Amino acid sequence: MSSHGSSSSSSSSSSSSVIVVGFGGVCFDMVAVLSSFPKPDDKTSCRSMTIQTGGGVANTATCLSRLGIQVRLMSKMGDDFQGRTIVEDLQAEDIDTSFLVVAEGGRSPFSYIIVEQKTNTRTCILTPADPIMVPEDVILSHLESALSGACLTYFDGRFPYAGLIVAKESARKGIPILLDAEKRRDGLDEILDMSDYAVCKMKFLEAWTGEPSMPSAMISLLLRLPKLRFVIVTMGENGCIMLERCMKECPASEEDVDRVLESLKQQEDKSIASPFCISSPVMRMKAEGIGTMVGRLLLGTAEKIPPKEIVDTTGAGDAFIGGVIYALCTNMSSERMLPFASKVAAEVCRSLGARAGLPRLMDPSLSPLLP
Numbered sequence: 001m002s003s004h005g006s007s008s009s010s011s012s013s014s015s016s017s018v019i020v021v022g023f024g025g026v027c028f029d030m031v032a033v034l035s036s037f038p039k040p041d042d043k044t045s046c047r048s049m050t051i052q053t054g055g056g057v058a059n060t061a062t063c064l065s066r067l068g069i070q071v072r073l074m075s076k077m078g079d080d081f082q083g084r085t086i087v088e089d090l091q092a093e094d095i096d097t098s099f100l101v102v103a104e105g106g107r108s109p110f111s112y113i114i115v116e117q118k119t120n121t122r123t124c125i126l127t128p129a130d131p132i133m134v135p136e137d138v139i140l141s142h143l144e145s146a147l148s149g150a151c152l153t154y155f156d157g158r159f160p161y162a163g164l165i166v167a168k169e170s171a172r173k174g175i176p177i178l179l180d181a182e183k184r185r186d187g188l189d190e191i192l193d194m195s196d197y198a199v200c201k202m203k204f205l206e207a208w209t210g211e212p213s214m215p216s217a218m219i220s221l222l223l224r225l226p227k228l229r230f231v232i233v234t235m236g237e238n239g240c241i242m243l244e245r246c247m248k249e250c251p252a253s254e255e256d257v258d259r260v261l262e263s264l265k266q267q268e269d270k271s272i273a274s275p276f277c278i279s280s281p282v283m284r285m286k287a288e289g290i291g292t293m294v295g296r297l298l299l300g301t302a303e304k305i306p307p308k309e310i311v312d313t314t315g316a317g318d319a320f321i322g323g324v325i326y327a328l329c330t331n332m333s334s335e336r337m338l339p340f341a342s343k344v345a346a347e348v349c350r351s352l353g354a355r356a357g358l359p360r361l362m363d364p365s366l367s368p369l370l371p
Contacts, residue, residue, distance in 0.1 A: 020071050025158035028109065055158075059355060067326045077101075078106030113314055135161055160188045183204055232338075239302040256286060
């Protein structure tokens with residue numbers, strides 16, 4: 001993997017020999033579609049029902065496998081029906097499950113996901129794994145094998161204390177780390193400290209930095225974490241914002257980062273349905289009371305999906321991260337990466353559940369966004 005940050009487009013290398021290690025949570029999902037959410041003590045009819053396997057790292061692993069990336073998965077589940085189903089589904093997607101930990105007599109995580117068609121929203125009710133994955137579950141000899149030849153390690157934020165062992169060994173071996181920082185968890189900061197890339201929600205960024213302005217919070221994050229090459233904040237149907245650290249020389253003059261973002265928003269053509277990216281030049285950006293850094297700010301749009309085509313948004317964020325990881329592993333430029341990841345996420349929204357709509361690399365919908 002080359003150093004990320006060039007504004008020029010790089011040709012995509014073959015992904016068939018690329019290996020990514022994913023660490024985090026798996027799940028057994030029961031997905032119900034309702035016309036509208038019932039009131040307390042009320043009843044409603046289910047329009048459709050499906051049982052799927054999910055979990056953040058498993059969804060992203062499935063996305064990557066369908067895009068041609070080899071994935072080794074590290075997680076923990078019970079030896080129950082749900083756990084056996086999870087393993088079978090992962091193996092059917094050509095994901096290496098030999099590094100999974102199976103707890104004898106344990107309970108695999110499962111969730112009820114309620115999709116409301118009226119508002120295109122979803123409600124998740126999770127029953128967590130028991131027992132959870134702990135540092136003692138990470139066998140160093142297995143970890144050595146899992147990381148052998150890997151070009152990137154991905155963490156979905158689950159089981160952070162066990163994940164810290166994997167992150168430390170990845171960092172020691174010089175394997176880049178990408179963290180999905182959805183919300184603050186005890187032990188997650190240590191993994192973030194070692195991460196090369198971060199994808200997060202605005203709520204996480206606000207909580208971690210204490211800054212209410214998104215661009216200022218992004219600068220605060222990169223200044224406090226010198227190893228971090230970029231941070232992406234995802235905003236659902238409103239797209240994403242990316243702040244990328246650059247090492248290029250640039251003018252001594254400084255630009256306020258909030259004004260840079262406003263300038264990018266003014267350039268956005270809202271009539272374009274397909275995802276696209278608008279980038280600032282490399283510049284010295286400042287956040288009042290925080291500091292200054294050299295980098296680029298990028299605005300990525302989400303695909304404008306016709307309402308009648310939206311079925312379920314479950315797993316869209318996991319698919320977006322899968323698109324980002326694929327782009328990193330194949331040396332896409334940032335300008336290509338954000339629209340590509342948004343398109344992958346959009347395809348998921350057209351099917352029920354987190355995996356049914358995940359595209360394959362040869363899917364015609366992706367071809368316009370590939371080099």
